[in-house]
Amino acid sequence: MRFSQTYWLNYKNLKPERVSWHEGLNVIIGPNASGKTNTLEALSMLCGWGQPRRTKLKDLINWDVNGGAKLYSRFSGEEEISVLIKINERRSIKISGKQGNASVLRIYVPSLSFWSDDVRLVEGPPAVRRNFLNQLCAVLVPLYARKLYDYKKLLRHRNYCLRRGQPDGLIIKAMAPLAAWLWSYRRTITDLLKIGLKEISNDLLEFDFDIDIKEGSEGFFDDPLEGFYNSLFALKKEELNKRVSLVGPHRDDLVITVAGRSATQALSRGQRRKLSVALMLAAAKVVECKMKRRPIILLDEVASELDQEAKLDLIKALLKGGWQVIAATADDRVSDFPGKVLRIYQGGIST
Ligand SMILES: Nc1ncnc2c1ncn2[C@@H]1O[C@H](COP(=O)(O)OP(=O)(O)O)[C@@H](O)[C@H]1O
Ligand SMILES: [Mg+2]
Incomplete structure (x- = not known):
């Protein structure tokens, strides 16, 4: 359009x-x-x-x-x-x-919009990459924005409880299915993004790289719901010490590597920015392909x-x-x- x-x-x-x-x-x-x-x-x-x-x-x-x-x-x-x-x-x-x-x-x-911060998609903090993924997911599945909103609301409650040492069992119960849904959806979209990137990068980039989603969890998992609960269990002490939630999609990152090394180290500033642009264009490809x-x-x-x-x-x-x-x-x-x-x-x- x-x-x-x-x-x-x-x-x-x-x-x-x-x-x-x-x-x-x-x-x-x-x-x-x-x-x-x-x-x-x-x-x-x-x-x-x-x-x-x-x-x-x-x-x-x-x-x-x-x-x-x-x-x-x-x-x-x-x-x-x-x-x-x-x-x-x-x-x-x-x-x-x-x-x-x-x-x-x-x-x-x-539509997809990119602001000046997005030029730092590769070198910037994880939040920049999460925003990027969120935007793409929200274009493709309208429900995504709603689920993310609900998740973030619960996350604020949970952090409030953790700060005050109050029980958060009920909040976790409500959060878990949302976290699992967001995780599995982000994985699906990342896979599509990889395909889009292959098409784009030939024209734009002179180096090979990999992208992958790294969930805000403890270790890899097959079943996201189980992954959420297992991670909570594994990080329980640390969360109580730090008084902040350490598990969930709000801790995800889209990890970009070049020959096994982090892209920030392996690429020059110009290359990193070109790769950021390639990611934006790949997102457009994914949208076009999925939404016709x-x-x-x-x-x-x-x-x-x-x-x-x-x-x-x-x-x-x-x-x-x-x-x-x-x-x-x-x-x-x-x-x-x-x-x-x-x-x-x-x-x-x-x-
Ligand atoms: N509600 C408003 N009414 C009138 N002017 C506004 C309003 N909100 C923002 N502005 C003005 O818009 C201008 C910023 O425009 P912006 O689009 O950010 O500029 P830029 O061209 O640098 O991107 C500022 O000067 C700000 O004062
Ligand atoms: Mg401006």
């Missing part, structure tokens, strides 16, 4: 404007604080994602207006649909005129962190993928960009 035309009203600092998008590559160029990230966030909400973390709904509405904000888009591609999102105290979604919800919307318009729809890719300041050669490789790979891409950057040294260049200044977009 792809954005064909969007319109927004009272959304953060963005000026009310109709924007037409190229079906291939789009780049939004503008100085700091001009509204690039806001634009990508608005687009990501139009694809059914929630507001950015730690942002309240009311913060999405322009500070200077009374009333709500609106986001609207026409999509084309595998089918034609329109999406209208109204933001007041609540968020309401209409898909082609009918009441809809976010998880349905994510199926209609699968082309995902939209949103990139915020991702390319700006790459060297010139990697940037060109990325553009080539994106073109080859045939996805609609909307990228934002403060770097205005673009020449011969094979797509649409949009300029943004103080919230106003011009082409």
Whole structure:
């Protein structure tokens, strides 16, 4: 799927404007604080994602207006649909005129977004890789987001109990099936990702590597539920000492190795970033293959962190993928960009 035309009203600092998008590559160029990230966030909400973390709904509405904000888009591609999102105290979604919800919307318009932190997918902390996996899983299975949310809520309760030395047996009982579900799903997706990576890496990378999910558990397991309980048993003392939960999907990592050594050690900074990009593109391949729809890719300041050669490789790979891409950057040294260049200044977009 792809954005064909969007319109927004009272959304953060963005000026009310109709924007037409190229079906291939789009780049939004503008100085700091001009509204690039806001634009990508608005687009990501139009694809059914929630507001950015730690942002309240009311913060999405322009500070200077009374009333709500609106986001609207026409999509084309595998089918034609329109999406209208109204933001007041609540968020309401209409898909082609009918009441809809976010998880349905994510199926209609699968999208993946990558923010500047994701360039550090390989070298960054495990949380960056978990977020990456979570996003991919949530696109593929709408239920995933819900289960992860429930799991995290229980995890907060459990940590509270551990801190205070209170009993947590009931919480563990509720957590275990969720943990097992998340684990087995992440394993499945990691296997798909491996296949996607094989296709991508030939074009992009000059070295071999392996990825694997390493669960936040004690030792390897076949049955995830059993693995969860066994790990809890094995780490019981340590958890009580440290007063924090050490077992579960919140401790997972996607381990990346090159000839048996950790990728962070084995690869140069440039290679690590290229590998990060390969992971993003592999995720797009997986989505396309599983959902039979082309995902939209949103990139915020991702390319700006790459060297010139990697940037060109990325553009080539994106073109080859045939996805609609909307990228934002403060770097205005673009020449011969094979797509649409949009300029943004103080919230106003011009082409
Ligand atoms: N609710 C809001 N109303 C008006 N302006 C906002 C609102 N929320 C954020 N902003 C402004 O948006 C600007 C940030 O835009 P952003 O998209 O992050 O910039 P960048 O182009 O650097 O990515 C900031 O100047 C911020 O003050
Ligand atoms: Mg920004």
